[in-house]
Amino acid sequence: MEPHPFDDAVALTRQADGRYAGTVPPPYWNMVGPFGGTTAAVLLRAALAEQPAGIEPVAFTVNYCAALARGDFTIDARTVHAGRSVRHVNVEMQQGNGTVSTASAVLALRRPTWAHQPAKPPAVPPPEAVSAMPTDGAPNWLQRYDFRFVHGAWQWQAQPYDTLRSAHSTLWVADKPPRALDFLSLTALADVFFVRAFHVRGTTVPAGTVSMTVHYHASAEELAAHGDAPVLCTVDAHTFARNFGDQIAQLWSGDKLLATTTQMTWFKQ
């Protein structure tokens, strides 16, 4: 069986202690670089690579410094602090002689405690009742996901809206072809939402994520139990001003909140 393109995208070769080599994945190519979600996922993979069994991600921040070119990259991972149950790992991706992205991961051996989830998922039709967005002819990375918009599908306009609109979307998203959910694919899914500036303006503008933070609320077992079904996502933004807008999103499996994520995204006038 052919490996799933996502597994190729996060493949790393160990070169030395804490140093890994990988290749920018053509199947996830966007317009001027790869989909940022696969970059985030491969950085998290490097952060997790040499950690003890049972260690899971709690918080992960990736900062995108420069566009990645086609070809190879290296990642350096450094365990900054190792406590009894919580570990901090900083990673940095280089291409040529420059740093193209950095990330920090808080990892932990999480144990059973009391639990409480005040947040509730939105009421939505099941994915099979929602039509999939056509992606034929779209950049490669869009063809790697099945997008089913319940609300807030993006409609391209020739001119920006006269009155700027809501940044909200609710959608089902799945890997295409289907792939069992894990922390790496969940991290990529956190970056899968279209730039909110496009939604509020109705047109595309030069834009790119500069920083993404993912907070993980599910265990490896809970992700495995989710399997390869679509993930329900809500996305929104608080504000846009002076070249930057934010993005907030929730990723759900049934009634269970899997992850929350926030971004700051640059846009040009």
Add this chain to the structure above:
Amino acid sequence: MEPHPFDDAVALTRQADGRYAGTVPPPYWNMVGPFGGTTAAVLLRAALAEQPAGIEPVAFTVNYCAALARGDFTIDARTVHAGRSVRHVNVEMQQGNGTVSTASAVLALRRPTWAHQPAKPPAVPPPEAVSAMPTDGAPNWLQRYDFRFVHGAWQWQAQPYDTLRSAHSTLWVADKPPRALDFLSLTALADVFFVRAFHVRGTTVPAGTVSMTVHYHASAEELAAHGDAPVLCTVDAHTFARNFGDQIAQLWSGDKLLATTTQMTWFKQ
């Protein structure tokens, strides 16, 4: 005039290129270490220290690795990438021979663009119509802030609630004594909210923030225009499970969203 205790808290002495020394601030001492907000603020100060004029913070993530002890610390700041308008700076705080915290800052020279703020502040009474929380006898850092809870004031219970409650609070917060708002004090304010696990349980538990991300939506001029008035804040959480809970908050000046922040906080069973 005596310097404001916050200015003492974020004071740094330059020791070499990108290396600074500071002292843990006794006026912001908490139970087993200083208030995390001042640690975040002094890390941001180091990140901004040698940047060009006009550079402002866009996104900032601080990871708390270990408890800070009383005494001195050093901070190393490294500009990872310097683009035309966006810069990435990573900082690391050491005490003794160990790393106690790390942070990454995305900084930018922000220019006028179209603007859009879908988020709206809650309708609340003015701060002078809300009573201030007594802080006499409380840990030092609590005495450095004026807290006026509109909703969700924390009420200590001898036993945890039978049914876990809302994590939401709405409150006015100001530096005490008053101090004109800037990016550093705004960053500290982002960590000023009591641990949400205390609110949902009704009792305290051993707990501490492991990671905080702040997204900045206001300019230096807008912060200066705010002056030393209280900042309106809303705080909430999505979920608590397996030793970690999250926290989300918004910080407002009138109708203008100044910053949004998210955390992951560790708690013991």
